Amino acid sequence: MxxxxxxxxxxxxxxxxxxxxxxxxxxxxxxxxxxxxxFNPSYVIEKKTAEVTPLKTAGQPDAGYVAQVLKELGETAALKNVAMLSPDTMRIFVEGNTIDVHTGTGKVALEKVTRRPxxxxxxxxxxxxxxxxxxxxxxxxxxxxxxxxxxxxxxxxxxxxxxxxxxxxxxxxxxxxxxxxxx
Amino acid sequence: MKKLLLSMLLLLALPTLALTEELKLGEPLTLTEVTKVSEINKYPEKYAGKRVLIEGLVINVCAARGCWMDIASDVPFDKIQVKVVDGEIVFPMEAKGKTARVEGIAEELKLSQEEAIEMARHQAMESGGTFDPATITGPVSFFRLRGLGAEIK
Known part of the structure; x- marks a missing residue:
């Protein structure tokens, strides 16, 4: 050759x-x-706002309030964690969704993240x-x-x-x- | 042809399976003693330039390139940012809400007012939030970790 x-x-x-x-x-x-x-090339990131019942009692929210928020939002994904970002802002992490709740007003910001197939x-x-x-x-x-x-x-x-x-x-x-x- | 296409799809699905396990990024962790984030934030001069290992909840991740993440401190409402070189380590969006152990070099970042406004604007855009430049009234300095390696689970 x-x-x-x-x-x-x-x-x-x-x-x-x-x-x-x-x-x-x-x-x-x-x-x-x-x-x-x-534009994230690997993920679809959807941002939404919503409202839930504000925290009625003073102080930090408990597990009951977290469950109530998730129920009101119709969020059924597995709960990963909860963190307080400030005295009146709670961040709830569930699979594929990050939920910021202003506990005083009940205003919610949601960030849903899914992988682009x-x-x-x-x-x-x-x-x-x-x-x-x-x-x-x-x-x-x-x-x-x-x-x-x-x-x-x-x-x-x-x-x-x-x-x-x-x-x-x-x-x-x-x-x-x-x-x-x-x- | 069908078999070939199925094999290719299966091959592409493999990394997805791999990502469900504990994620190791960058250099392997070498330190065993965890330094509290609150300690680093309280005594920055003691830790400047030092290699440390921190552990905490991932509360935010760069939505554009995965080039930084915020780790919650052991003290309420406190946090530290871990910054990595773009592309060298990419923090996945799924890291949010998970626990991370991160090793890196603690460093102080000193920014002029203009630089601080630009950085805050950039970060607000990356996380899709809003930012009011009036909230920054002068030079800003803060501590962050230059991330070298991380384990997220």
Missing amino acids: GWRRLNHVLHRDIGYLCIGLTIIYAISGLVVNHTSHG VLFEMNYLHLNKPKGLWTWLADIYAVALLLVALTGMLMIRGKTKWRGIILTGVGILGPILFLVVLL
Whole structure:
């Protein structure tokens, strides 16, 4: 097998290996690029307000009042914890929901958090949250992409030689020009 | 083709299963003695630059990038913020209401009035709350923990 044939086979087969992760990283890259104060790429965060019966007695609320608040809100998820943020603000943590209650007025602010299906998992991998073994797999993927690029460059020849040179040049000059203009 | 798609979905579901267990983030914890948050807040000069281990209820998490979380103190209405380098550690939103053990370097942050207003505005936006700049009337200094590793359960 000549080196051109070997290069072609490497480019093709490494490319096949990269398809799965490229799709995951590309989709995740798109959503992570648009992370902002109003958009979390991994979670849907819904904020609502409501009102419940204010705490009638002075002092700190007890378990009975917490249960009453959850009942009035129709919240059935498992209770995780309760914390007093200030003398009159109680924060109730239930699975997937954070509930701030102003005990004096009964005003409530709810923050419901749910994972974005599939995107959560894609971002989990793309942002290398697992660390450890995934770091190695992601490194292998990065090297594989590099090989796809290098073997791709060696395929520039023949009738499409100039098209290859121009398109590759555009791809390389794009980020360089952007940096020159930006910096 | 169907089998391939099912396998890919199963593969994507694996991290979800893993996240339901105790979560370990960043460097492994090396300290065993827990320092009370109230101690750090009361005697900041004693702890500045020191590596400490704290434990407490996670009461808030950065909603945009998971780059900070607030840990409730052992004293009512008191807390400390744990800040991490963006991307190095990402605190999940599910950490809220759970107990965290965090190891990090205690540091004092001194901000001018303008910087303090900007930071408060930024944090209010991140948590989706409102902020009144008039509440900050001068330079602000506060203590926080530069988080290196955490265990959340």
